Amino acid sequence: MGSSSNAHPLPTPSTPAGRDGLAALLARPRKAVVGLDFDGTLAEIVSDPEQARAHPGTVPALAALAPRVASVAVVTGRPAGVAVRYGGFAGVPGLDHLVVLGHYGAERWDAATGTVKTPSPHPGVAAARAELPGVLDDVGAWQGTWIEEKGQAVAVHTRRASDPQAAFEALRDPLAALAARHGLILEPGRMVLELRPPGMDKGVALSEYVREVEAEAVLYAGDDLGDLPAFAAVEKLRSDGMPGLLVCSGSTEVSEVADRADLLLPGPPAVVDFLALLARHL
Known part of the structure; x- marks a missing residue:
């Protein structure tokens, strides 16, 4: 690490498992997947979901982070194309290692190809x-x-x-x-x-993707009940020996997510700051 990253230390996870997960990510970033929810994690929750947009710092942070890790995966209940549009992810230099797993993994957009794979609706x-x-x-x-x-x-x-x-x-x-x-x-x-439809959840999507890219460490950040299956997937991977870090994008509305997280960050601006700082430490 250079002196610039030492000047701004990363926040310390509150659990031993979380500290191990962060250490593994820092030690072997090219073998790490960074999984991120969209609404409430990269974008503020708004009364009209069509008005949701990624925090302004999101794309620069991800463009700095994605080349340094195995992959950044945005895992969302939204259609993949909508998340790409609201996130501003298309055509951004540095985002080749970004995928959007939309509809809980039923759809997939790859930044490298700019295409969405979609199944037939239920x-x-x-x-x-x-x-x-x-x-x-x-x-x-x-x-x-x-x-x-x-x-x-x-x-x-x-x-x-x-x-x-x-x-x-x-x-x-x-x-x-x-x-x-x-x-x-x-x-x-x-x-x-x-x-x-049944069988679509963020845990299944995240687990399958981590296996696909042969990751050796995983971070997942989310804020809502729909993120709990992804938290459970990381907990399962940890029990199987893969280091993992669980981050809660701070919400007083969903205590279940905060209670299971290793690191609490107060909402999307703090999550984006953390991702940008993480990129600097790598």
Whole structure:
């Protein structure tokens, strides 16, 4: 490490496993995968998901970091192409080692080729989408809720409702029943309920990708319930002998993520600062 990196030490993880994970990443960066959630981790949570954009420092930080590691993988529930657009990842020098695993890994965009690989949508998604307005109406939760089309999934946001938490709780059981009728699962998040096919989660996506690139260390940063499968995947990899670091992008809304993290960072600006500092230390 040069004197410039010593002047700004990296934050120290609070757990022995986290400290081991960071040490392994620093020792063998070319064998490390850096996995990152998008919304709430690289982009601030906003009331309209279509207005979400990566923090301004994200692309420079990732362009500095990606060439120094095996890969940077953005793992998101969004369609891969949407995350690429909202992240500003396309056509950026230095991002050749970036992939976006969209729809929980069902879609994949590679910066090196600029192309997205997409599977056929699950038929249950369209069927559930058709019934959603009626379900919202029956529950009396139509006002202020918002349906987001995600291609491989469909989501109902309650953040704009007059009482977001009450709307979220009122919809939870009816949407779980709707999902079950059409062979889908319900994934709750921060004031959002998503209906999507089973077998798609961030843990599966991250584990498969880490194996594919033959990584020897892994970092994952997330902020929401949908990130817990990725946390569990890193914990499983650690139990199998691979060092790993779990980072929580600070949220008072989701204590389950903070409780399992090795390192707490207060939101996207701090996550981006950490990634830029990590790149300097490598």
